[in-house]
Amino acid sequence: MQRTRSEVVGRAVRSAIRNPGRTFLTMLGLAIGVGAFLAMVSFGTGARSSVMEQFEILGTRVVYIWTNVGRRDFGGIARPLSDRDVEALLRDGTTIERVVPRITETQNVKSAYARYPTRVTGTMPDFVHIREWPILAGGMFDETDVTQRAKVAVIGTTVARQLFGRRDPVGETITVGANLPLRIIGVLVSKGEQTTGEDMDEIILIPATTYGAFLGMPTGYAELMLQVRDLSLLETAMHEAVPIMRRSHRLADIEEDDFRMASPAQAARLARFVSNILTGLLVGIACVSLLVGGIGVMNIQLVSVAERTQEIGIRSAIGASPRQIMVQFLAEAVVLSFTGSLAGVGLGWLASTLVARAMAWSGSLSIGMMIGAAAFGTSVGVAFGYLPAKRAAQLEPIDALRHE
Numbered sequence: 001m002q003r004t005r006s007e008v009v010g011r012a013v014r015s016a017i018r019n020p021g022r023t024f025l026t027m028l029g030l031a032i033g034v035g036a037f038l039a040m041v042s043f044g045t046g047a048r049s050s051v052m053e054q055f056e057i058l059g060t061r062v063v064y065i066w067t068n069v070g071r072r073d074f075g076g077i078a079r080p081l082s083d084r085d086v087e088a089l090l091r092d093g094t095t096i097e098r099v100v101p102r103i104t105e106t107q108n109v110k111s112a113y114a115r116y117p118t119r120v121t122g123t124m125p126d127f128v129h130i131r132e133w134p135i136l137a138g139g140m141f142d143e144t145d146v147t148q149r150a151k152v153a154v155i156g157t158t159v160a161r162q163l164f165g166r167r168d169p170v171g172e173t174i175t176v177g178a179n180l181p182l183r184i185i186g187v188l189v190s191k192g193e194q195t196t197g198e199d200m201d202e203i204i205l206i207p208a209t210t211y212g213a214f215l216g217m218p219t220g221y222a223e224l225m226l227q228v229r230d231l232s233l234l235e236t237a238m239h240e241a242v243p244i245m246r247r248s249h250r251l252a253d254i255e256e257d258d259f260r261m262a263s264p265a266q267a268a269r270l271a272r273f274v275s276n277i278l279t280g281l282l283v284g285i286a287c288v289s290l291l292v293g294g295i296g297v298m299n300i301q302l303v304s305v306a307e308r309t310q311e312i313g314i315r316s317a318i319g320a321s322p323r324q325i326m327v328q329f330l331a332e333a334v335v336l337s338f339t340g341s342l343a344g345v346g347l348g349w350l351a352s353t354l355v356a357r358a359m360a361w362s363g364s365l366s367i368g369m370m371i372g373a374a375a376f377g378t379s380v381g382v383a384f385g386y387l388p389a390k391r392a393a394q395l396e397p398i399d400a401l402r403h404e
Contacts, residue, residue: 023300023336025296026296026297026300026336026340027336027339027340027343028340028343029292029293029295029296029297029340030290030293030294030296030297030336030337030340030341030343030344030377030380030381031293031340031341031343031344031347032289032293032344032347033286033287033289033290033291033292033293033294033344033377033380034290034293034340034341034343034344034345034347034348034373034374034376034377035343035344035345035346035347035348035351036285036286036289036290036348037283037286037287037289037290037344037348037373037376037377038344038345038347038348038349038351038352038365038369038370038373039286039347039348039351039352039355040279040282040283040285040286041279041282041283041286041365041369042348042351042352042355042356042365043279043282043352043355044276044278044279044282044283045279046352046355046356061097061227061228061229061230061231061234062130062131062225062226062227062228062263063225063226063227063228063234063237063238063241063261063262063263064223064224064225064226064261064262064263065081065085065223065224065225065226065241065245065259065260065261066081066222066223066259066260066261067079067080067081067219067220067222067258067259067260068257068258068259068260078258078259079220079249079258080219080220080221081101081220081221081222081223081224081259082220082221083101084248085224085245085248085249086099086101086224088244088245088247088248089224089226089241089244089245089248092244092247093226093237093240093241093244094240095228095229095230095233095236095237095240096226096227096228096229096237096240096241097227097228097229098126098129098130098225098226098227099224099225099226099227100123100124100126100127100130100224100225100227101123101124101208101221101223101224101225102121102122102123102127102208102221102222102223102224102225103121103122103123103208103211103217103220103221103222104119104120104121104122104222105119105120105215106118106119106120107119107120107176107177107215108176108177109159109163109174109175109176109204110163110174110175111163111164111172111173111174111175112172112173113163113164113165113167114162114163114164114165116159116162116163118158118159118162118202118203118204119202119203119204120176120204120206120211120215121203121204121205121206121211122206122207122208122209122210122211122212122215122217123205123206123207123208124146124207124208125140125141125142125143125145125146126227127140127205127225128140128154128188128205129227130225130227131225133188133189133191134188134189135154135186135187135188135189136157136186136187136188136189136190137168137170137186137187138154138170138184138185138186138187139185139186140154140185140186140205141154141185141186141205141206141207145207145210146207146208146209146210147209149207149209149210149213150207150210151180151181151182151183151206151210151214152182152183152184152185152206152207152210153174153176153182153183153184153185153204153205153206154184154185154186154187154188154204154205154206155169155174155184155186155187155188155203155204155205156187156188156190156191156200156201156202156203156204157187157188157189157190157201158190158199158201158202158203159201159202159203159204160187169184169187170184170185170186170187171183171184172184174204176204176206176215177214177215180214180215182204182206188201188203188205208221226241234263238261238263241261242257242261245257245259290376290377290380291380293340293377293380293381294337294380294381294383294384295384297333297336297337297381297384297385298384298385298387298388300336301329301332301333301384301385301387301388301389302387302388302391304329304332304388325389326389326390327389328389329385329388329389330382330385330386330389332385333381333382333384333385333386333388333389334378334381334382334385336381336385337377337378337379337380337381337382337385338374338378338381340377340381341373341374341375341376341377341378341381342374344373344374344377345370345373345374348365348370348373349365349370352365
């Protein structure tokens with residue numbers, strides 16, 4: 001039995017080698033199909049992961065609240081976000097774990113070595129917890145610093161590089177604006193750029209009370225960041241925060257909200273949905289290429305059956321059964337499709353690796369995905385090779401021997 005199988009495979013390989021040009025073109029069609037399939041899956045997965053990473057930069061389980069700038073209906077003016085709102089949300093919110101205010105303006109900042117305009121943010125110690133932003137060196141200011149309006153700062157890696165070069169900035173002093181000296185107590189881990197191109201590491205964090213006392217907050221906080229107790233409670237927290245904010249701002253029932261609310265998680269879900277659709281479309285296009293490769297296998301096999309009709313007649317006359325003839329042609333289809341699929345896996349891996357490096361995407365194709373693509377490509381080739389094999393098996397020996 002083992003010898004019979006090896007003979008079948010050997011005969012299939014010799015048949016493929018007999019027409020190298022035709023064999024190469026047949027395998028090329030399947031290789032392109034399998035390679036395109038793998039590349040499209042990889043591109044979709046990489047792009048989706050990249051988009052998700054950008055949303056994760058903004059923190060998970062987070063809801064953002066902003067002031068509606070300008071006049072509201074009924075002649076009202078939007079009230080600024082304040083400590084009163086923070087206290088109300090923490091007191092009345094059952095799903096809210098943390099509330100952190102933030103105000104940011106670009107200020108001229110100088111050190112003993114350089115001058116650099118950058119964003120200065122007044123906030124609270126929990127800012128790094130909500131934004132999931134670890135400290136690279138030193139530490140974060142605490143509640144005591146907030147109470148005492150301490151002149152301390154935590155800076156991003158871009159600011160550290162621009163103001164101090166390769167020097168250790170922790171313990172150094174910078175001056176914000178005209179006359180606000182700040183002692184650097186920590187450096188944040190680098191987060192890179194957002195999809196908008198904004199450098200996240202171009203930031204200086206100082207206590208909100210220090211910011212208000214020395215730089216001023218005439219329009220209140222720029223935003224409030226709410227961290228919910230669990231991601232599943234995100235929508236509940238947003239619904240819960242609306243009446244709390246309305247009570248805090250003393251809005252009448254007929255008045256519209258003077259604040260806006262959104263969460264990166266909502267945008268992330270939409271982005272994931274759109275990404276899945278685009279990935280599906282790309283995979284669909286790649287499957288068309290694979291289908292074309294399968295049709296190529298069928299056409300070549302049909303030509304092979306036509307050219308070898310007399311050979312089929314001779315084998316039938318000396319005792320070969322229709323099943324044996326079908327197995328032989330199916331074996332040839334397996335050799336062609338399997339070899340072409342392996343070449344396609346190589347092409348797909350190469351394309352996905354090059355694009356992932358160029359786009360700085362994390363991850364690449366898994367072994368399981370490549371094995372699955374090779375098996376799928378082989379199955380397509382064998383499926384399309386079945387019709388020619390069946391036709392060869394159904395040939396009448398006498399008619400096949402008379403074939404010119």
